[in-house]
Amino acid sequence: MEKRVRVRFAPSPTGGLHMGGVRTALFNYLFAKKHGGDFILRIEDTDQNRFVKGAEEYIVAALKWCGIEPNEGVGFGNGIHQPYRQSERKELGIYQKYADKLVASGHAYYAFDTEEELDAMRKRLEAAKVAAPQYNAVTRQNMRNSLTLAEDEVKNLVESKTKHVVRLKVPRNEEIRFNDIIRGWVTVNSSQVDDKVLLKSDGMPTYHLAHIVDDIEMEISHAVRGEEWLPSAPAHILIYRYLGLEDQMPKLAHLPLILNPDGNGKISKREARFPVFPLSWQDPRETAPYIGYKEAGYYPEAFINILALLGWNPGTNEEIFSVAELAKLFDFERVHKSGAKFDPEKAKWFNQQYLRKKTDQELADYFKPVLQEKGYNRDNEFVVSFCKLVKEKVQFVHEFWEQGKYVFESPTLYDEKVMAKKWKPESKTLFTSVYAKFKTVKEWKVETITTSFHEAEAELGKIDMQLLRVLVTGVAGGPQLFDMLALIGKSETLNRIETALSKL
């Protein structure tokens, strides 16, 4: 029988969760949903030096905003495998137990080398032009460990609580093969794998040991993680094997990375000229926060949609998908092997697609507080009408103000390009007549304005609409002109034309 699908997202609380991490979480989530399985949040806080305050809370908040909530784990209710924080599991002695087992079976050993000794070893190997300096089957013979030291000496050292680590005893020359769901068979010779530290001298497990122990104990069926883990996967295979748990090992899936748009490499928060965090992130060690997608005006649905299509696609020409649709369609078979450069421009387009799906009322509800902040109070009907007109011009809700502020504020400047090109000496007389014509309109609405305008043209000849637009709004472009005039109102429109004429 197939194991129940149980996947985990297991970040370490060393900073804000960036978009690459969210994408990994998303693919885990989609896979779990697709198969009716569980999606677990496990916190891998085994590095106490890199622990960052607030990071864990941020991770939980970010997943919530994205709408990809785990159904088990830290911050998401209880589960039968508590605790879900590795520092707490360590207190329970869980990892020690497995490490002891590996030592007992001869697949791991104690190493007493100090930092200085390790440095010296690496320098020695580098000087000897060794291609890959590492603690391995060869070099461990010259180091201070339970393999080279006398038995009673080891016993003394351990009993006297001398600082030591537990290392995996990796065989010298052995082919290690594993089948990655996304990449297929990967083969690595064990000579390329170092004797990984399993238990650190502070008693904490390393990622390598901890994630395996937890994946087993939490009955994880698939380990879905970023490509950066591919090189250490062979070591993980060995650990499962030596623990006698190879048959219970989760299937592995290594996701391609999200790369910088320009230049190369993984997305870095410092260089990016677009948001990299879902929510704004204030690192306690830094002064300025990093703005998030949320604050940049992205809808979570859009953000998720963007991420989903980075490294995966459904094989059709469709591009807009809800999370629920993605969960139906998602499949590792259609996940790429190669990294994807992130395109901020297309990201904006995605957001625009979602913005257009919003109702005018929804947009108005968002815009009202913005408007109030600017010092304007208008009734709901007015704001809804405004949003209806301006929505087609924007990609983000925050652009409503910039794109349509002239509805609320009279222009002080008039688009130079249009004026230079179209404003003629006789224009003043012409628009003075238009002004007079508009003044006679009784009920100021789109239809009457249109009729009035047509009548004016019949009497006066062709009237440049863009010029009229600039006179009233100051800018060259915008929503349908008569709609705008109707919204701005009769007296305000007339005032503005009058003001403009007096200045030109």
Added chain:
RNA sequence: GGCCCGUUCGUCUAGGGGUCAGGACACGUCCCUUUCACGGAUGAAACACGGGUUCGAUUCCCGUACGGGCUACCA
């Protein structure tokens, strides 16, 4: 450097032994529009290179180049 992974328009990608190599973003042109957009149409734009295998390779294999990842008592 070593090891691992990868390589279709600028970008995200579809495709897969015989296709006009398809779509999307961005960009150009046109249509619609007395303004502005939306929309529609259309254009330019890609199989990294070299060898095989094959009647035929973008597709399969091998090299090379290039890119990325890893190379910690970090994850």
